[in-house]
Amino acid sequence: MPSVAVVGATGAVGSVLRGVLRERGYDDVRYFASSRSAGTTLDGRQVEEATPESLADAGVDVAFFAVGATASRELVPHAVRGGALAIDKSSAWRMEPGVPLVVPEVNGPAAAAHQGIVAVPNCSTIQLVCALKPIHDAAVLRAVRVATYQSVSGAGAGAMERLRGESVEQHDLRQEWEREGEEADEEVKIREETRKIMDLPSLPVQATCVRVPVLVGHLEAVWVETERELEPDRARELLAAADGIRMVEFPSPGRAAGGDDVLVGRVRRDPAVPHGLTLLVAGDNLRKGAAVNAVQIAELLLARERVAV
Amino acid sequence: MPSVAVVGATGAVGSVLRGVLRERGYDDVRYFASSRSAGTTLDGRQVEEATPESLADAGVDVAFFAVGATASRELVPHAVRGGALAIDKSSAWRMEPGVPLVVPEVNGPAAAAHQGIVAVPNCSTIQLVCALKPIHDAAVLRAVRVATYQSVSGAGAGAMERLRGESVEQHDLRQEWEREGEEADEEVKIREETRKIMDLPSLPVQATCVRVPVLVGHLEAVWVETERELEPDRARELLAAADGIRMVEFPSPGRAAGGDDVLVGRVRRDPAVPHGLTLLVAGDNLRKGAAVNAVQIAELLLARERVAV
Numbered sequence: 335m336p337s338v339a340v341v342g343a344t345g346a347v348g349s350v351l352r353g354v355l356r357e358r359g360y361d362d363v364r365y366f367a368s369s370r371s372a373g374t375t376l377d378g379r380q381v382e383e384a385t386p387e388s389l390a391d392a393g394v395d396v397a398f399f400a401v402g403a404t405a406s407r408e409l410v411p412h413a414v415r416g417g418a419l420a421i422d423k424s425s426a427w428r429m430e431p432g433v434p435l436v437v438p439e440v441n442g443p444a445a446a447a448h449q450g451i452v453a454v455p456n457c458s459t460i461q462l463v464c465a466l467k468p469i470h471d472a473a474v475l476r477a478v479r480v481a482t483y484q485s486v487s488g489a490g491a492g493a494m495e496r497l498r499g500e501s502v503e504q505h506d507l508r509q510e511w512e513r514e515g516e517e518a519d520e521e522v523k524i525r526e527e528t529r530k531i532m533d534l535p536s537l538p539v540q541a542t543c544v545r546v547p548v549l550v551g552h553l554e555a556v557w558v559e560t561e562r563e564l565e566p567d568r569a570r571e572l573l574a575a576a577d578g579i580r581m582v583e584f585p586s587p588g589r590a591a592g593g594d595d596v597l598v599g600r601v602r603r604d605p606a607v608p609h610g611l612t613l614l615v616a617g618d619n620l621r622k623g624a625a626v627n628a629v630q631i632a633e634l635l636l637a638r639e640r641v642a643v
Numbered sequence: 644m645p646s647v648a649v650v651g652a653t654g655a656v657g658s659v660l661r662g663v664l665r666e667r668g669y670d671d672v673r674y675f676a677s678s679r680s681a682g683t684t685l686d687g688r689q690v691e692e693a694t695p696e697s698l699a700d701a702g703v704d705v706a707f708f709a710v711g712a713t714a715s716r717e718l719v720p721h722a723v724r725g726g727a728l729a730i731d732k733s734s735a736w737r738m739e740p741g742v743p744l745v746v747p748e749v750n751g752p753a754a755a756a757h758q759g760i761v762a763v764p765n766c767s768t769i770q771l772v773c774a775l776k777p778i779h780d781a782a783v784l785r786a787v788r789v790a791t792y793q794s795v796s797g798a799g800a801g802a803m804e805r806l807r808g809e810s811v812e813q814h815d816l817r818q819e820w821e822r823e824g825e826e827a828d829e830e831v832k833i834r835e836e837t838r839k840i841m842d843l844p845s846l847p848v849q850a851t852c853v854r855v856p857v858l859v860g861h862l863e864a865v866w867v868e869t870e871r872e873l874e875p876d877r878a879r880e881l882l883a884a885a886d887g888i889r890m891v892e893f894p895s896p897g898r899a900a901g902g903d904d905v906l907v908g909r910v911r912r913d914p915a916v917p918h919g920l921t922l923l924v925a926g927d928n929l930r931k932g933a934a935v936n937a938v939q940i941a942e943l944l945l946a947r948e949r950v951a952v
């Protein structure tokens with residue numbers, strides 16, 4: 335097994351990442367975090383402070399970054415300088431031209447072109463493109479509309495604590511993302527990342543993002559238009575046969591949580607256009623939407639390098 | 644003030660209806676409920692048992708029905724026989740050809756053709772058509788897509804109690820409606836009722852309905868295509884000027900709850916089609932989505948009759 339580092343080991347994604355690495359048998363694992371958490375013990379391991387120097391000297395094969403974009407921009411290059419493959423969950427590197435943005439089931443081969451950094455897409459993008467890929471391969475996407483129902487864990491461990499501390503009367507739907515013009519930055523990410531991952535640079539993708547009072551798991555209501563006819567029954571068959579997708583009656587966040595599959599259901603015709611479908615897509619935003627996708631990228635690249643040797 | 648009866652006075656909608664009648668100064672009010680609740684006291688009034696005879700003999704000007712469809716089918720004709728105008732919240736009469744289905748701001752004049760019964764649309768339909776009407780008047784609707792975020796109070800007082808008794812860990816998104824083929828009956832209602840209210844019998848309307856762990860208030864993410872160009876800025880102006888609509892930055896259920904306005908926000912262009920818009924619409928499903936809309940219908944018809952006299 336390769337030696338790995340988890341940078342940001344104490345956060346919402348970092349915690350799940352530690353669990354996923356354990357499940358998959360990684361034992362040579364080091365934990366890094368900010369000075370605030372450095373020195374504490376996690377899973378019997380000392381948490382080291384993440385600094386440019388400590389990461390350059392870490393000597394690991396893979397460094398998983400589960401930190402904010404600002405810390406990622408500062409620290410990732412030092413891990414790469416130290417010889418690690420950096421797999422980064424933040425938004426810092428996703429749209430950089432030389433950095434592959436990868437969902438293994440969708441554009442796995444793109445990862446090979448990395449120059450030390452591979453970016454993990456936004457959680458909402460990952461589950462979306464998993465469902466779009468089989469539809470695009472069969473019928474060619476023309477347009478995508480998506481309304482999200484995103485759990486609070488997407489906003490970090492603090493947001494989960496705030497929901498736990500709320501009374502039911504206080505539960506509301508929210509949209510706490512930053513604005514970029516008319517859109518939330520989350521909505522811009524879904525469009526731009528979907529275009530990059532699917533290599534469809536002008537695909538119309540419009541998202542409306544909403545936070546719901548659920549701890550883990552995101553749901554998306556998706557409308558797609560395609561160039562060619564695709565019967566709902568055939569779409570269901572293709573989705574059911576796709577890697578990483580499981581068909582269910584109603585794909586709720588609760589059903590998706592704790593699993594690695596993207597759940598798809600309610601596949602129906604959209605009667606408003608000649609070739610339209612609508613479907614529901616759910617995923618565990620911390621697992622497939624973050625930690626699992628990151629580890630899959632590492633395993634894809636390490637397997638390739640072993641074959642190359 | 645007219646004399647009125649509230650049939651189903653103890654339920655989720657009935658309770659709000661009692662409050663709305665109080666707010667609006669109705670004092671000649673009688674409460675009816677099933678034999679289970681009959682005999683109890685509400686707001687200092689004895690609750691009477693709702694039977695064909697008690698309703699035929701009630702001698703009220705208006706009978707508001709906030710009961711299930713089965714009870715409505717059985718009881719409403721007796722209230723009408725007794726001379727009351729029956730305003731019914733259930734789905735029992737909505738699609739009957741001789742029964743107007745009315746949202747006063749949208750198709751108020753249609754109410755005048757009643758033969759004793761006026762139906763109140765589904766809560767999700769009411770707030771939707773309030774937002775669609777100004778858009779249709781300006782640019783003619785071609786297609787409507789809607790993803791709902793519906794609060795549990797739409798499923799009644801029992802569902803609210805269940806949510807209150809749940810732990811945050813149990814919160815999930817659900818779709819508990821009955822299926823009619825590929826669709827939930829709630830989704831069929833939104834299409835069929837929108838077509839009837841707006842008198843657009845072949846308008847493509849596709850809804851995906853989801854229940855969220857919020858007590859009161861529904862949110863809808865809506866995409867519309869129109870025949871003519873309608874700039875988002877102009878759409879915002881028209882919506883802001885429309886009766887019963889208030890423009891807000893993010894129309895959450897929590898902001899809508901307790902008020903009578905339909906909240907609209909996030910009006911943007913949909914780049915996937917030549918003339919497309921997307922917007923968010925929220926409303927209090929128990930007030931404008933039920934009780935307030937019912938009382939507004941009564942007031943519309945009573946004002947008309949007073950003018951006629």
